[in-house]
Amino acid sequence: MVNNCAEPIWVAHSTNVQGPQNVKLTRGAAYTYDVPEGGLSATRFWPKTGCDEGGRNCTTGDSVAPCPAGGCQPPIESKFEATFAPRGSAAQTWYNLSQVDGYTLPFKVVPRGAGAEQGSCITSDCSGLSLAQCPGDEDLGNGQFPAYAHQDLRVRDRNGVVVGCMAPCKKWNYPAPWGLGQPESADPGLHLCCPTPIDPATGQCTAANACMTSDACRNTADPRSVEHTEYVLRMHRMCPTAYSYAYDDAAGLHACSSETSFEVTFCP
Template identity: 40%
Template structure:
């Protein structure tokens, strides 16, 4: 190869490296469940909508450098077909299985990524709507010792009767007595099997076919549990009954006060890391 051609190849390679975005930040999803998990995602560039992760395996989602990637979300699904759809647990968006798509009470990981600079990535685990599987998250970043760049783990969450509340008082301090003694376990309308645990807001607002009540979030029966309507501020909602529900106490205790248990639970739920960050999200973590 002539010297001129060699120099041209080197120049072309250098140009390609300069124009191809790096992938400094990423989410690594580990499946420690005994069965296959399918991860559904929203708003993640260059990633499949649904990805299969066999038991004991992991998958890495790379976040492109030099841009802000907003409002990304992941959640686990199980009991799915060969395409990762029609799942028994976690099928909250179409294509829907028999009986319809489940209410979105999935155990959620959410993040807005700021990559390639001295900026912050915001991330959380959210049980605001409810939960399905136990999860944990652990960040690795240059400022890993800062107060906001911290892990969260909920290894003991379960849909069993002795974990998910079955006698929840959602009466808004007695205003709606018919809503006392609520079972928060969500059941598949076809099989009748428990497939998740409603939050108080989820129980009051999601589909009746799955065990919800179908109120609107701003309706008087739901407003103080969903932080909507008359309760749409941190101060009003935080002073109301939602913080004192068995569900909110369960999330606080099971997740060491590091996870969103209700809509304005920012003091517990919000996590931030500065600089490039790798977050390890584990499904079915071991306690």
């Protein structure tokens, strides 16, 4: 993890990752996390900003417990996620840059070592992420639901400065004061969040049953599809190799060798 931002960041990660939480990185500083030889599944790393020296009481990034007195913040941080295969095995290491919930800082992921820059194991450059491009007047229903036609996805700090951007689904389902606190089972949230409470293999995963298959989620012929939101359209321009919504697999999922490691730079 490398910080090239003007201000310090604190790196947080999922609990299955070895190494300290909330490592403070000043500009130009880096920290390396070791992955066990036997691999590691479903890891997640994200930057926190505006924290105290201990990496708490942050402006962004306090999205998992322990949280500040005011409660957890929405999980909108720019995220790097990976499942590491056992080293030397024929299995693949998978990684993605996730803006499914939103984004904060621009970042870039560069694969290193065996398998780097081969197939889909490519450099993913989200250095173009800009909070200035966060929609301030998003139509969550694409003309189908007038009550949700004018939604501000920008997240501000106590001084009114924009510090993050909420994805359409997160705006829909996250509680107030950040979001609308609405159920994913109801439209337009059904098409924004694409929940799958029913196994698609049963054939019963339909919109009528409050379930969306991956194909239904990606169906651009459906005017309610999240693909039509300004957020997704702008994300695909700013960060074309990242997840901008659930099932954005064609753009966001990358397969690498079990020998591949990664360099993640914030504010590249």
